[in-house]
Amino acid sequence: MRIQTLYLLPLIILLSSCSKEVDLNAASNETDNKNYNWRLVTAWPKNYPGLGMAPERIAKLVEEMSNGQMKITVYGAGEQVPAFGVFDAVSNGSHQMGHSGGYFWKGKAPAAQFFTGVPFGLTADEINAWTNRGGGIELWREVYEPFNIYPIPAGNTGTQMFGWFNKEINSLDDVKGLKMRIPGIGGEVLKRAGGIPVTLPGGELFTALQTGVIDATEWVGPYNDLTFGFQQVAKYYYYPGWHEPGSMLELLINKDEWDALPKHLQVIIDTAAKAVNQDILDEYTAKNNKALRELVDVHGVELRKLPDDVIAEFKVISNQILEENAAKDELVNKVYQSYKQFKEEVSAYHKVSEDSFVEARNN
Numbered sequence: 001m002r003i004q005t006l007y008l009l010p011l012i013i014l015l016s017s018c019s020k021e022v023d024l025n026a027a028s029n030e031t032d033n034k035n036y037n038w039r040l041v042t043a044w045p046k047n048y049p050g051l052g053m054a055p056e057r058i059a060k061l062v063e064e065m066s067n068g069q070m071k072i073t074v075y076g077a078g079e080q081v082p083a084f085g086v087f088d089a090v091s092n093g094s095h096q097m098g099h100s101g102g103y104f105w106k107g108k109a110p111a112a113q114f115f116t117g118v119p120f121g122l123t124a125d126e127i128n129a130w131t132n133r134g135g136g137i138e139l140w141r142e143v144y145e146p147f148n149i150y151p152i153p154a155g156n157t158g159t160q161m162f163g164w165f166n167k168e169i170n171s172l173d174d175v176k177g178l179k180m181r182i183p184g185i186g187g188e189v190l191k192r193a194g195g196i197p198v199t200l201p202g203g204e205l206f207t208a209l210q211t212g213v214i215d216a217t218e219w220v221g222p223y224n225d226l227t228f229g230f231q232q233v234a235k236y237y238y239y240p241g242w243h244e245p246g247s248m249l250e251l252l253i254n255k256d257e258w259d260a261l262p263k264h265l266q267v268i269i270d271t272a273a274k275a276v277n278q279d280i281l282d283e284y285t286a287k288n289n290k291a292l293r294e295l296v297d298v299h300g301v302e303l304r305k306l307p308d309d310v311i312a313e314f315k316v317i318s319n320q321i322l323e324e325n326a327a328k329d330e331l332v333n334k335v336y337q338s339y340k341q342f343k344e345e346v347s348a349y350h351k352v353s354e355d356s357f358v359e360a361r362n363n
Contacts, residue, residue, distance in 0.1 A: 032262045036070040040097035041090075043083040043104065045203050046076025049227055050220070050287075054155040054249055054280050055099040061272035062265075070265055072097065083201035090252040091147045098252035099154060103184030104199075110325060111143045111335040113184050115151070117160075117244035119318040122343055124156045124246035124281050126350075130342045131248070132274075139335045148255045152273040155249035155280035158288070160241035161225070162306060163218030164209065164234035172310055181205060181217040185325075186243025189317045202228070209233045218243065222291035223284055231299040238304050242314055249280070 040059065044052035059072035077083035086098035087105045102112035114121075115131070122130060130136040131153055144151050163182070167174065176194035187197030198214050208214045210233040217234075218241070219225050225237075251273045258266065295301040322340075326333040 032264070033069075034262075035068075036261070036265070038070065038072045038096040038257075039080070040072050040074045040099060041077075041079075041081045041086050041095050042074065042098065043077050043086050043100035043201065046074075046079065048076070048202070048224075050157065050224055050280060050283055051155070051202075051249065052076065054276050055097075055251070057276045057279065058099075058154060058251065058269075058272045061275060062268055065268045065272065066265060070268070074099075077201055077203060083203070084199075087147070087149070087252065090254050091149055093148075093254050093256065096254050096257045100250060100252065101183075101247065102151075102250055106184060109143050109147065110329055111139075111332045114335050114339050115140050115143075115153075115248060115250065116184060117186075117247040118322070118339065119186050119189055119243045119245075120315050121245055121339070122346070124158045124248075126343070126346050127246045127248050128153065128156065128277070129346065130339065134342045135338055136342075139338055143331060143335065144252075145255070150253040150255045150258045152251040152253070152270060153248055153277045154251035154273045155277055156284075157220050157224075157244075157247045157249075158281055158284045159221075160218065160244040160247060161221050162238040162241050162243070163216055164225070164230045165216040165236040165238055166209075166234050167215060168236060168304070169238060169306060169310060171307065172313055175310070178216060179214045181208065181214050182243060184243070185318065185321060186218070188321050189243070189314050192317050192321065193313065206230065206233065220247075221284065221288050222295055223287040226291045226295055231295055231301050235302055236304050237295065237301045238306055240306070240311070242306075242311060242318075248277075 040055050042052065042055050046052060047056065055074045059074050062070050062072055075081075080095070081089045084104055086100045087108065089095040090098040102114075102116040105112045115136070117127075121127075127136075131140065137153075140151050163180070167178075169175065172193060175190065178190070178195040179198055180190055180195055181198045181200045182190055183197075183199050187199070190197045198208075200208055200214070202219065205217050205219060206228055209217050209230065217230070219228065219230070221241070225231075253269070261269075292303075296303055322336060326336040
């Protein structure tokens with residue numbers, strides 16, 4: 001009996017091992033074939049052009065590419081959570097996904113602002129390059145990791161306008177006491193210049209400007225601004241958008257939910273977000289000029305350029321704030337140094353490529 005047992009033992013072990021392998025494969029196949037129904041909350045009005053359509057397009061692509069295995073229901077601001085509640089909703093797992101802009105979370109994660117827009121910073125093409133090929137995405141995920149959030153780039157508005165004003169800006173004195181809706185580091189610059197920055201979601205801006213709660217507002221650019229009807233309640237439209245040179249939008253994913261997804265669905269989501277990131281930029285590039293012409297030619301909006309000395313002072317203040325913030329926070333400094341180095345390198349090349357070409361073409 002003992003000899004027989006010795007002969008049978010390897011066979012028993014082999015069969016046990018095979019059984020476990022079959023069980024593991026079965027579990028893996030079950031996960032791969034599972035259907036997913038996720039909820040995505042946004043900081044934008046439902047189906048709002050550009051911003052609000054980015055998550056809708058991502059949801060559509062994911063469902064089509066997964067052959068219906070993953071369906072994402074998109075909710076506009078206020079439908080399930082407030083516009084500024086998106087980050088917390090994804091972080092705590094009440095919703096699997098969110099779509100917004102990183103500078104709204106500066107109170108929670110100050111370094112997040114670099115992944116939306118920094119005054120006098122990277123343009124749309126440049127921030128895409130830094131994020132995807134220059135180490136930015138790894139830093140972004142490091143910043144959001146403590147919040148159990150996995151971010152992916154998901155749209156870009158291009159260079160924005162400075163915004164809508166009910167008074168002329170002829171000097172820095174005209175900025176003092178000005179109540180303006182402007183988020184992120186741009187708001188800090190305005191405050192140090194003597195203005196009063198206000199943070200409001202997009203859906204509240206028209207009424208706030210109409211009733212005098214604010215004196216001015218930045219939003220996006222002509223394409224979106226026309227849809228909100230700001231030309232009805234403000235006379236002056238100022239440029240350039242020094243505060244948001246290439247504003248990147250973000251797809252936020254609960255990290256636990258992301259890690260639990262089969263690999264092919266992770267790849268599908270990532271691919272869909274990257275496609276929409278470029279598609280949204282293309283949309284703004286195609287639509288902004290026509291909308292601007294309508295604002296000026298049809299609605300009589302007065303298009304104004306900020307005085308050079310005002311822009312120069314904003315730039316000085318912006319650099320001071322960036323350096324101060326970096327000195328106070330190790331993670332902010334880590335992101336800032338990467339961002340700053342990339343900007344210096346890409347600016348040097350663009351000086352002899354894109355910048356020189358545009359100057360030659362337009363003169």
